[in-house]
Amino acid sequence: MLKHYEISGTDFSAAGEASSNFKLILKQLGLPADIVRKVAISMYEAEINTVIHGGGGTCDAEISDKSIVISFNDNGPGIKDIDLAMKEGYSTATDTVRELGFGAGMGLPNMKKYADDLQIKTTPGKGTTVVLTINL
Amino acid sequence: MPYFHSVTLDQNKCHGCTNCIKRCPTEAIRVRGGKAKIIKDRCIDCGECIRICPYHAKQAKTDSFDMLKKFKHTVAMPAPALYGQFKDVTDVNKILTALKQIGFDDVFEVARGAEIVAAATRKMIETGTLSKPIISSACPAVLRLIRVRFPDLIKNILPICSPMEAAAMEARREAILKTGLKSEDIGIFFISPCPAKVTSIKSPLLRDKSEVNGAISVADVYMKICNIVKTLNNPEQLAKAGLEGVSWARSGGECKSTHTIINIAVDGIGEVIKVLEEIENGNLDDIDFVELLACDGGCVGGPLTVENSYVCSNRIRNMISLDPETKPLENLNESCFLWKRTLEPAQTMQLADNFEEAMQKLERIDKIWGTMPKLDCGSCGAPSCKALAEDIVNGFATENDCIFKMRERVQNLAKELFDLESSPRGTDTEDSRPD
Known part of the structure; x- marks a missing residue:
């Protein structure tokens, strides 16, 4: 089953809606609590990044009997140094974003921690694609 | 059961x-x-x-005062929210004495149960074995909410019984010692600010049987004791709980008693849901303790109370008779106050027992929802178009329950009828076949 979400880059109050909606679906499917948690945390982090760094984008989530694959696409500035971005506490978030309580530098580290696989394709100046896989 | x-x-x-x-x-x-x-x-x-x-x-549904007759010895256990219901009453002893005057043999404050739970909580937090953020287990509506909507957060809930159960255990022990009666002759009655507590007595989730025998609403008790409380002089000195325990009636009271530094107290069911979503997203892992109360303002805002919750909250803070110092409880064996059962998730959101069937249902729900007006008007009897789509797929409703869908069908039907009516003797189109 495929789910598609549009993610606004300007509406911070709506940040997290896609993951919230998808979480509900997982519960309706009766997936175990640890899977719901892994998806909830990694997807939420990716969604927030799409909002605060990517300037909005899209999210496509696919559920099969073996895995959940969620990809986030944006046309934002891209990630200059992935190794640095993977470090806990490192963030390029602007002051405005930090004032809203985001930008703690835990986004990518948490995705790596909670997803079973994390793939990042990024081109500076063009955008980023993040693919999270959670095995069932 | x-x-x-x-x-x-x-x-x-x-x-x-x-x-x-x-x-x-x-x-x-x-x-x-x-x-x-x-x-x-x-x-x-x-x-x-x-x-x-x-x-x-x-x-x-609550119990009536008639139920007191079933027991040889009765103990009233007022929730601390009761204390704030009376105008110009700042002495808890007056309220407790009034309870004895309307037929209870003794009183035991639930606030003392709160102090027991607080002490047990502090001890348990010290062990450092609990998953953070630790979620309070005091509000039974929140427990049931987590069970239904956030089963993955059950592991974060503090596995200690409610102040009501803790108080009831102590009240019963005390009553047996005092009277020499058998346990079954002692009736413990909770004076309840909310229906969720009543349910937790009649149908407990975390133990086989509640220690409480009956639940009477704060409103019913208020009617009976209001005048007594206001005219009472020289009340018996019955109050034993301090400000720590009584403060549990208000949002933030429990948080304070945990002695944690990083904690949040959330009240009102809507806000509680928002915070549970955030905990689920891993957003609040740096918080030590989360107090969640379903009613606005905490138990003072319970649906079975009488007074405005803000006023009630203020009165409780200003109760002069309360000792502001936390009294350390001697010989507390916190293991007595642990859950007797684990909290099982309620799979009420799950669409089917097996994954494939649930998936098929989800796809059908999406398809039906796509054709709905998405006004969430509620005219069909379901709270939203999405909920109706779920009901249809689960066989509890039909598309005709949607009045907009129904109107569409009627319009189509009317058009068909009109077409039929306008050509009663066959169509006007020229028949080109040779005569």
Whole structure:
């Protein structure tokens, strides 16, 4: 089953809606609590990044009997140094974003921690694609 | 065990309007055949529908004073929210003495139970074995909410019994010592600010049987003792709980008693849901303790109370008779106050037992929802178009329940009838076949 979400880059109050909606679906499917948690945390982090760094984008989530694959696409500035971005506490978030309580530098580290696989394709100046896989 | 719910419907008063279905935090109400119907598995007894119903058709089942007669010795256990119900009364002793005057043999404050739970909580936090953020287990509506909507957060809940159960255990022990009677001759009565507590007595989740025998609403007790409390001089000195325990009636009281630094106190079911979502997203892992209370302002805002919750909250803070110092409890064996059972998730959101079937249902729900007007008007009896789509797929409703869908069908039907009517003797199109 495929789910598609549009993610606004300007509406911070709506940040997290896609993951919230998808979480509900997982519960309706009766997936175990640890899977719901892994998806909830990694997807939420990716969604927030799409909002605060990517300037909005899209999210496509696919559920099969073996895995959940969620990809986030944006046309934002891209990630200059992935190794640095993977470090806990490192963030390029602007002051405005930090004032809203985001930008703690835990986004990518948490995705790596909670997803079973994390793939990042990024081109500076063009955008980023993040693919999270959670095995069932 | 048959599942008991305190929140029930008075069929005669129900108009079948959409107020309660829209307000219910677990989408547990539908209007069917012009009357509201509570879906038992989903209801968490929070009492939101009682508050919103303009016709007072939703009510909480509580016990009557007649039940006192069943026991040789009765103990009233007032929730601390009772203390703030009376204007110009700043001495808890007056309220407790009044309870004895209306027929209870003794009193035991639930606030003392709160102090026991607080001490046990502090000890447990010290061990450092609990998953953060630790979620309070004091509000039974929140426990049921987590069970229904956030089963993955069960592991974060503090596995200590409620102040009511802790108080009841102590009250019973004390009463047996004092009277020499058998346990079954002693009736413990909780004076309840909310229906969720009543349900937790009649149908407990975390133990086989509650230590409490009956539940009487704060409102019913208020009616009986109001005048006594106001005219009483020289009350008996019965109050034993300090400000720490009594403060549990207000949002933030429990948080303070945990002695944690990083904690949040959240009240009101809508805010509670938002915070649980955040905990689920891993956003609040740096917080030590989360107090969650379903009613606005905490238990002072319970649906079975009388006084405005803000006023009640202020009165409790200003109770002069309360000792502001936390009294350390001697010889506390916190293992007595642990849950007797684990909290099992309620799979009421799950669409089917097996994954494939659930997936098929989800796809059908999406398809049906796509054709809906998405006005969430509630006229069909479900709280939203999405909920109706789920009901249709689960076989509890049909597309004709949607009045917009129905109108569309009627319009199409009318058009068909019109077409039929306009050509009663065959069509006017020229028949080109040779005569």
